[in-house]
Amino acid sequence: MADWNGVEFEGLVLHSGRLTLRPWQPGDAAAVQAVMADERMHRHLPLPWPYSAEDARGLVTEQGRAAGSRLDCAIAENTSGRLVGSATLQLPSPGAGGADSAEIGYWVAVADWGRGFATEATRTLARFGFGNGLIRIRIRCEVPHVASAAVALRAGFGFESISRASLRGTGGSVLDAAVFARTATDPDEPVAVSWPVFGPVSDGVVTVRPVGPHDWPVLLAEANNDAARQWGFSDERVTEAQARDRAGRAGLDRLVSGQNWLLICDAATGAGAGILTLRRFGPPGVVAIGYGVLPEFRGRGFTARALALLAGWAFRRTQIVRLELGCKAGNVASARAALAAGFVQEGRRAGRLRNPDGSYSDELVFGLVRPPA
Template sequence: MLPQEAIPAGPAVLRPPVQGDADQIARACADPDIARFIPFLPSPYSRDDALAWITKAMPGVWENGGAGFVVADPVTDEVLGTAMLKPPDRFGATEVGYWLAPWARGRGVVTAAVRTLAERAFARGVPRIGLLTDVENVASQHVALRCGFAHEGVLRGAGTPRGGTPADIAAFGRLSTDPGDPITPFLPFFPGGFPGGSLTDGVVRLTPLTTADAADYFALASVPDVMDSHVPPAEPSYAEIEVVCRYAGHRWLTGQRADIAIRDARTGAFAGDIQLTGVVPPLGQAMLGYSLHPAHRGRGMVTRAVNLLAGWAFTHTPLRRIVAGTTPGNTSSQRVLERAGFVREHLVEGLLPGPGGSRLDDIQWARTRP
């Protein structure tokens, strides 16, 4: 597929691995994130494991038409990571894989390496390159988008088992006919990125929902009046809550929805949740939802959260319109929307599923970009 020679790649150089790289590769593969998201790597990872990869695994990749490189510093030759193209399938398509050492992150190194490999492969007639990554590996998904790989879906249970359960895999792909331009997320993360970014007004703080919030989120979803406002009105299982939390970064990055924790800014306590869902990019529209634990009610926290989120959305995303819905009897939620600048637009009879197969009316509200 590619010649076994060094290839310049912006802030790095791609070159075939040599036995002298073994110590640095072993040190990098001791990183918890590499171990977490590439679970088929030996653990603990030793110098002998690195030598086996260099002297046995990589020659096999080259012999079968693939390509395997060390990503190195062009000046010091320090190992920064690895990048490879798998042997092509019967249609000539391939798949790119990579990891980056902890000491090399945040420098655009792996993005440059993947982009360079893709361009070289397409120039040699490869029609398609796939990129598969753990659904929780948001950093790797960022690389995919920056390299022009389009999100194509999720392969459930297709990954190497981790903790006894096969991982879900986010699938990206790029065709030789694609422009290859970086793909800008429709919903950027809060300042500070994922998962550490946040918005605050000094009273409430909004942070991305993560797996660390699963227990608190489940407790909130189990509150009776919160359950009643679900669509459909039912208590979710803990497993369902875990999926929402595990997928939160992926769904946000790929523009599907933003799931957010509402926190007490002073204590950091989990107080509730707020979401942007039903995102329709051609319309510039998304739907707002929220709930608050009874222990934190009566302080205006939801109104503050709605104002924070709407202000961010109208400033930092292409959204022009945020809609929300309430049942006629949910006067507290209606007051929140009114205080946050939402305007009542109309009532849709029987839109919402209710208890016991009933149907409930929905009052629809909207707030538009100033």
């Protein structure tokens, strides 16, 4: 059995508060196959479907430990011994660039989602790696895989970049990856997310909820309808690929960026009616809002209702102290919606907002301040 940095992998077991990370055993194959029978396990894992007994046997007999190239671990619950997932520390190849860096991967059974097992296992492997000479460990996940990204942040891995076409997906596809990393000198503490969990919130007529990957048709339609183009900054149309990218990145953006995309929905049908965008800028506690509603939902007060719902959430659930929005001076419907939602017109900035033809319009500025306690 090979070793790594003087550590013998054969029989190596790591412990945490609730979990044991141990070598795979032949008897684990049946449990692995049962876990992988749930199709939800295959949304972000490039694994065979249907997942056979032979596939499971192949996983539990991987030779990463024997070669000294990976610390492959079954994750078992301490109290019951029950298999709950998998965690791997992929070690650097000898002589490769960045020879002291490594990568962690993980999965947890659907029945145990939401219990923090992936975070706990990741922290355990990271502590082992840094304690034995690694200087950098990364985690990669599909850009839309918000749950995996959240695990990385909770385990102390900071977001670094999106690496394009660098991850293998199902069916041989090639996907963009969100890259997170920790170094040996980073604090062993969770990384704070950019935005708190949002809703959904509803007043019975309008529901506002986070944008997800499948909402790209609403983003596409809202960006390209005639009114949006009239009051927008450019005459360039948003493509389907761009709309898919924005919707796919929305969850990651909420975790790691200053931008937050929300969907305005018809509460009665659930149909997407428009969008709200939140953007942090300038002074702390100040957030700028953008919005747009599809033509078939205009004239029904959806924008004002959505803005009011958003303001209520922001002042109840966050440290936001001021919401701001602006519109072109001629956009009467947008100004009315802001006023109806309780925003106060605070001024007019001359020649600030670009028109599609290259000219500039005045901007009407509106604000809403957190009410006194």
